Amino acid sequence: MSYVIDRRLNGKNKSTVNRQRFLRRYRGHIKKAVEEAVGRRSITDMEHGEQISIPGRDIDEPVLHHGRGGRQTIIHPGNKEFTAGESIPRPNGGGSGQGSGQASNSGEGMDEFVFQITQEEFLDFMFEDLELPNLVKRHLTGTDTFKTVRAGISSEGNPSRINIVRTLRSAHARRIALSGSSRIQLREMKDELERLKRDEPDNLDEIEAVEHEIEKLSARIHRVPFLDTFDLKYNLLVKHPNPSSKAVMFCLMDVSGSMTQATKDIAKRFFILLYLFLKRSYDKIEVVFIRHHTSAKEVDEEEFFYSRETGGTIVSSALKMMQEIMAQRYPVNEWNIYAAQASDGDNWNDDSPVCRDILINQIMPFVQYFSYVEITPREHQALWYEYENVHEAFPECFAQQQLVSAADIYPVFRDLFQRRLAS
Template sequence: MDEFSFQINHDEFLEHMFDNLELPNLVRKQLEDMTEFKIRQAGYTTAGSPDRLNVVRSLRSAHARRIALSGGDRREIRALKKELREMEVSPDATDQQRVIELRERIKELNAKLKKLPFIDDFDLKYNNMVKVPSPSNKAVMFCVMDVSGSMTQDIKDMAKRFFILLYLFLQRNYKEIEVVFIRHHTAAKEVDEDDFFYSRETGGTIVSSALEMTRDVINKRYSPADWNIYVAQASDGDNWEGDSSVCTKILTEQIMQKVQYYCYVEITDRAHQNLWREYQSVAEKFKDHFAMQQIKSPNDIYPVFRKLFEKKENA
């Protein structure tokens, strides 16, 4: 048996990891103010900037013009050459004066053809570019992570790995995508990427504070008429008693009607916690827009990620 090795670059590796994955329920949204346009080609024009010159179309036009202008002369040249050959093969009947006249005429016509310009301003053709309104499939992903005291360092590491995987997937597969990072313990806070993954702030657990902030940011900055809205939430499921029912109420009444997809990941190797049991009612009510998965160990992160974002054939 022979040993062999091969190498793949960064893009090829990510393409393999995220093959056959997508953001569920992604739809095109038409912007109300129609401020988004795309430049598209709409035929050709005889005037334009040099960078829009269509070389192939221009050369075709020049070739057609030369054929049209020189057609009569070329036919006459062919007829004269035929007559000249016939006279040269019959020397007895050759009229030297006629031969000279034929050769002079052929020379005159060839000189006339050479004076035809190879390309003229009239031949130049430019790509005609126009602005057309473009439907937008812009999307925003809310990454909501529990950083409370019940989240051990191992659980936080698994949550961060899940969100790093999600972040790479969004950057790799979607151009028009925004990411909102929200951390929470007893209070929620919108943070930047660096704070989201590296801040050590911790405290008690009130999950509803994160959902309230998510709701407020959506209402303020991301109209469902213009944006595909997604939420990914990671927690160990441990929540203050009574707050889980508040989370369910916020989700069912104020968030789920505005989002394309909401996924909840419970990171614990124990039995399901009270937040999971509360969220089951949300999953039953919004079957196509709400998904739940459990991560028990680091080995579960990638399989769970694929289950949450696998491409559906009937989509």
């Protein structure tokens, strides 16, 4: 007696929970691997999962078993040249499959346990504990846009939102409830009338009385309204504040002669991290690339990172341009504005105070967050010290950090966006 059952449509991810448990247990290892990967990977590579390997020793499930040593006799198949009583030298290393039966059971003897995490998981680990500053604040205060979502059925509402099926269903129920006893009486009376007409056709008084009663009951049933205001049901829509749907990210970079390709690569990684991070918080993100030497220009991504320029440096040109673009295209009530600036710290000295003023007066009041990274192993110059004033004025949403090599990016990035305690 056999049954054949098609289970292919049943859930296939029965092991998901166990997999999550595994990742949870080895978070430490995985995070370390992810951190290394971020330092090592090329930028275009950022949207992949990662191969994680954990030392076999850490992941073992220990059991009691025999170790090497003592006197052990093992049977092997496939004898070729050995004769009974022969003495043979010990093979080096490996041993001759000793204890292999046990090894395969517990999975020991594995050097490294290697497995794959998805891109999603990779980014999760990468961005763990991070949160864009002020994101929460904006959630609570600036509820500028709304999204309507269905929220069940209500008994009050706009006529255009009447739910006909629900309305008629409750009308029907009400009619049954209100006319139930009258209908039973009506049925009885009709039976009675039939009986009278059949058995006592001459008893006209009685018949008339019954007919009268039937008429009264029918009228009563009829009086129960088909539809009552009480029955009306409406689809309920509620507005959900939707503050985080759109963001724009300004990438500002110095491309003057002093910026080498290596420096630009470091800057690029920083921008990409910021971009990926914003992508997780917002539905729609626009990126504006502004590069500058002595004058600023809005460019596409390719040109931003790879075209070469020479000349001096005037940072304020880029800030001015950013301010203009903000005013023209990104009204503050619709857009969350983020900006990241990368530079090697060089600037024409007289320009630095101008930068500070533009930032403080025209940019900082409107942006969610402005981060400045200075990619240089050298001493800070005037720009850095002017920016420190900006930081004092807007400690919550302005940050500046120094990077020296690509490996610094991730820690600095984390530092910049470290989850701030509710303050």
